[in-house]
Amino acid sequence: MAALALPLAGVALAKAQAPVSSAYHVTRATTLGGDGRWDYLTLDTTGRRLFIARQTRVMVVDPETGASLGEIPGVAGAHGVALAEAGGHGSATAGRDGSVTMFGLRSLAVLRRIPVGDDADAVLYDPVSKRVFTFNGDAASSTAIDPVSGRVIGTVPLGGKPEFGVSDGAGRLYVNIEDMSEVAEIDPVRLEVTRRWSLAPCVEPTGLAIDRAHRLLFSGCHNWTMAISDAKGGRTIVQVPIGDGVDGAAFDPGTGLAFASNGEGTLTVVREDSPTAFHVVSTVPTRRGARTLTLDERRHRIYTVTASFGDTPKPTAAEPRPRPSLAPGTFVLFTLDP
Numbered sequence: 001m002a003a004l005a006l007p008l009a010g011v012a013l014a015k016a017q018a019p020v021s022s023a024y025h026v027t028r029a030t031t032l033g034g035d036g037r038w039d040y041l042t043l044d045t046t047g048r049r050l051f052i053a054r055q056t057r058v059m060v061v062d063p064e065t066g067a068s069l070g071e072i073p074g075v076a077g078a079h080g081v082a083l084a085e086a087g088g089h090g091s092a093t094a095g096r097d098g099s100v101t102m103f104g105l106r107s108l109a110v111l112r113r114i115p116v117g118d119d120a121d122a123v124l125y126d127p128v129s130k131r132v133f134t135f136n137g138d139a140a141s142s143t144a145i146d147p148v149s150g151r152v153i154g155t156v157p158l159g160g161k162p163e164f165g166v167s168d169g170a171g172r173l174y175v176n177i178e179d180m181s182e183v184a185e186i187d188p189v190r191l192e193v194t195r196r197w198s199l200a201p202c203v204e205p206t207g208l209a210i211d212r213a214h215r216l217l218f219s220g221c222h223n224w225t226m227a228i229s230d231a232k233g234g235r236t237i238v239q240v241p242i243g244d245g246v247d248g249a250a251f252d253p254g255t256g257l258a259f260a261s262n263g264e265g266t267l268t269v270v271r272e273d274s275p276t277a278f279h280v281v282s283t284v285p286t287r288r289g290a291r292t293l294t295l296d297e298r299r300h301r302i303y304t305v306t307a308s309f310g311d312t313p314k315p316t317a318a319e320p321r322p323r324p325s326l327a328p329g330t331f332v333l334f335t336l337d338p
């Protein structure tokens with residue numbers, strides 16, 4: 001593990017925070033079943049629906065009961081979902097064929113498939129530019145799409161492999177560049193990279209979250225650290241320890257807590273004491289494979305998913321790093337509350 005910088009002393013957060021405990025724990029485990037691996041989760045807080053990218057499709061479930069509310073089929077290598085309420089459409093990325101599946105937000109009906117770029121992975125809706133952005137890993141680019149018509153507006157070369165991205169809601173996007181250990185800042189209107197900075201000693205940043213009020217970014221790194229950046233100054237402030245195998249991050253503006261979901265089977269909870277001081281407050285047991293998450297800001301609730309694993313096949317020339325098999329019917333949704 002790389003050496004960790006020490007947090008700086010700072011004053012209390014300017015905004016008042018809700019008196020919510022940082023002692024998160026699993027309050028419910030709901031078996032969803034079904035076949036296939038998974039990636040990002042997206043919560044529709046208005047419709048109380050949870051979208052789960054599930055290898056060949058997107059599952060839509062009630063996050064409270066686990067009841068199926070529908071499915072978006074034909075998403076080859078499903079990675080993520082973005083919801084554009086104003087346009088009435090959603091967008092699901094398909095990594096295997098580098099496309100986006102546009103669907104009706106209410107009906108869930110597939111409307112069209114849009115070619116974007118190789119390994120279309122993370123995706124977000126930016127409310128300022130009113131555009132959907134995909135982050136295409138192998139193409140090292142981001143593609144902007146009109147969320148109403150589905151028209152491709154343009155492509156932003158990123159100079160490296162993008163992972164998760166966020167919008168600051170004020171005219172800038174930020175994305176982790178995994179193979180360069182950087183953050184890139186994007187102008188979503190002009191479609192260009194305006195700045196970038198190093199996250200070193202962070203290695204392979206994946207999950208990304210944002211504190212919009214203080215313009216802070218939280219990048220989950222594969223060397224067991226969370227790199228916290230000052231987006232205004234374009235610099236890394238501090239690195240704090242997290243678990244192994246991170247792929248998801250979230251920040252709750254109501255409590256000042258940041259989260260990292262780690263594939264080893266833990267959730268790391270980090271408190272923002274001030275815009276320059278942070279510390280780990282708890283490491284919550286989940287289950288192996290629970291590496292992605294989504295946050296319900298209204299209820300200060302975390303959702304994550306995983307399944308039970310079987311044997312790992314022996315490496316071959318065609319598959320030098322095989323993944324363990326999944327036990328059928330064991331896919332489960334975990335709810336974590338403070």
